[in-house]
Amino acid sequence: MEPRVAVVGIGHAGFAPITAGLSYKELMFEAAQRAYADAQVDPRADVDSFVCCSEDYLEGTSIFDEYVPDQLGAVQRPVQTVAADGLFGVATALMLIRSGAARVVAVEAHSKVSDVLTLGAIEQFAMDPVFNRPLGVPALAVAGLDMNAFLERTGLTEEHCAMVAAKNRTNALDNPRAAYPADVRPEDVEDSAPVYWPLRELEVAGRADGCVVVVLAAEERAGDLTEAPVWLLGAGWSSGSPTLESRTWGEADFVARAAERAYAMAGIEDPGEEIDLAEVDDVYAFKELQHLEALGLGTAGGLAEMLAEGELEADGDLPVNVSGGSLGQGNLFEANGLARLLECAEQLRGEAGERQVDEAYVALVQSWRGVPTTSAAVVVLGNEEGT
Amino acid sequence: MREKVARPDEVRRWPGDFPVAHRYTPGLAGDAFLTALRDRGAILGSRCERCAYTYVPTRLFCERCFAELDAGVELGPEGTLVSFTIGFVGLEGEPLDRPVTLGLVRLDGADAVLLHHVLDPGDEPLEIGERVAVVLRAPEERTGSILDILGFAVAEAESD
Numbered sequence: 001m002e003p004r005v006a007v008v009g010i011g012h013a014g015f016a017p018i019t020a021g022l023s024y025k026e027l028m029f030e031a032a033q034r035a036y037a038d039a040q041v042d043p044r045a046d047v048d049s050f051v052c053c054s055e056d057y058l059e060g061t062s063i064f065d066e067y068v069p070d071q072l073g074a075v076q077r078p079v080q081t082v083a084a085d086g087l088f089g090v091a092t093a094l095m096l097i098r099s100g101a102a103r104v105v106a107v108e109a110h111s112k113v114s115d116v117l118t119l120g121a122i123e124q125f126a127m128d129p130v131f132n133r134p135l136g137v138p139a140l141a142v143a144g145l146d147m148n149a150f151l152e153r154t155g156l157t158e159e160h161c162a163m164v165a166a167k168n169r170t171n172a173l174d175n176p177r178a179a180y181p182a183d184v185r186p187e188d189v190e191d192s193a194p195v196y197w198p199l200r201e202l203e204v205a206g207r208a209d210g211c212v213v214v215v216l217a218a219e220e221r222a223g224d225l226t227e228a229p230v231w232l233l234g235a236g237w238s239s240g241s242p243t244l245e246s247r248t249w250g251e252a253d254f255v256a257r258a259a260e261r262a263y264a265m266a267g268i269e270d271p272g273e274e275i276d277l278a279e280v281d282d283v284y285a286f287k288e289l290q291h292l293e294a295l296g297l298g299t300a301g302g303l304a305e306m307l308a309e310g311e312l313e314a315d316g317d318l319p320v321n322v323s324g325g326s327l328g329q330g331n332l333f334e335a336n337g338l339a340r341l342l343e344c345a346e347q348l349r350g351e352a353g354e355r356q357v358d359e360a361y362v363a364l365v366q367s368w369r370g371v372p373t374t375s376a377a378v379v380v381l382g383n384e385e386g387t
Numbered sequence: 388m389r390e391k392v393a394r395p396d397e398v399r400r401w402p403g404d405f406p407v408a409h410r411y412t413p414g415l416a417g418d419a420f421l422t423a424l425r426d427r428g429a430i431l432g433s434r435c436e437r438c439a440y441t442y443v444p445t446r447l448f449c450e451r452c453f454a455e456l457d458a459g460v461e462l463g464p465e466g467t468l469v470s471f472t473i474g475f476v477g478l479e480g481e482p483l484d485r486p487v488t489l490g491l492v493r494l495d496g497a498d499a500v501l502l503h504h505v506l507d508p509g510d511e512p513l514e515i516g517e518r519v520a521v522v523l524r525a526p527e528e529r530t531g532s533i534l535d536i537l538g539f540a541v542a543e544a545e546s547d
Binding site for chain 2: 018020021060115118121124125129130131132134135137138140141144145146147148149152193194195196197198199241243244245246250
């Protein structure tokens, strides 16, 4: 499809349990400055349109989309907010560019969750007010129910989930921006306290502040802006049933639907063969396995075997969450998708340092909006060798 | 690079909160469910014949094929435990004095599941697939709320 669209610049700020002293605007300004420097663009002249991704309740401000233009260099310019994960913003940018409405688009997502004092209440407020909220339980219960249903359906065990948590937290040791790196063994995870059993404390990503800004451009401009374009080969998104009663439990069918669209656009026929590395949602450890399964990268049993044999490590057949994932980098909420895209862009540019994956040409990025949602987006990226 | 703050506790912060209050309309379908629950202790669902799928609670429309549905199928009161979880923390992560158990139950006659508390599961560990039954509040205490259901109890324990 024409024109081809590339990531030509990316910048981040924060990625810490707390970014004390910096306001959310300053956090966004810092990430935007770096992204524009990376792309060598002046936002006041060169960026045609801006897309932000945020949710009012998490920001503590009504009509939050009014609060974003100034710190991005977007005053008096086309700006829109998508109330979703950052990858939905990337999909929106793709449409803006493909439709000819813009040639260069900046996409932003952030988390200033350390300022949120009642996060549990906000998440619970996302549950059905008549049939679910009166039960008085946190949205985290949804993760516990889904994990148990997933283990029952697949025959996987708590040990497999503990191995994911250990892998990702340990991977984060090689990622200088990770907020929660730790030398953790699966036994430590299994010994950690249950929060919503079978889900345990060390299987839940810790909260973090951070911001990521991505600059995307049509092919005609991409050549001027970067020597190492990372091509956006495909994007797809999908929502399952919002209703707890009638959704598919233990299975991320909405991720499978999003992936089908992204793969079709990217011309991916055998993801297991064609994908060189993946950054997928692991806000709860079991979700990594559930999402990989939905992404068509293996059966649950096959993936568990790969996990046990180290094939999901940086030097394995299918490196997954080499960045440390959300478990290692921290849960950045609406910025999770862009944090994963950041990692993949660095890998495809060969700039991932200690954790550089060999022969990284095509990367898969997936995000999920967290409990109690069933919304996901999938993006396929490739460097010059991967297209 | 800007200087990192050495003492985050001493950073200036401005407090702010916002009272949020709503009232929610359960709608035609929700009203039928809550009224039947209060008045008859019945659990109503909606059947989509085209999809061969029975929703619970009742629905005005099918999310699979977009057909209009009516409330008319009575479900349960027994069913099968599809999943469960045991909570040890409260809303903001604070430890609970007593753990809470929640279950997803596919009531007999339904395809959708109902989410509710599992009452006093006792010392026997719960198992996915086991039979449970809905336990209702006494008729005079019902108000037309999902809390007119007290929860699910393991069916075998009931028949002892």
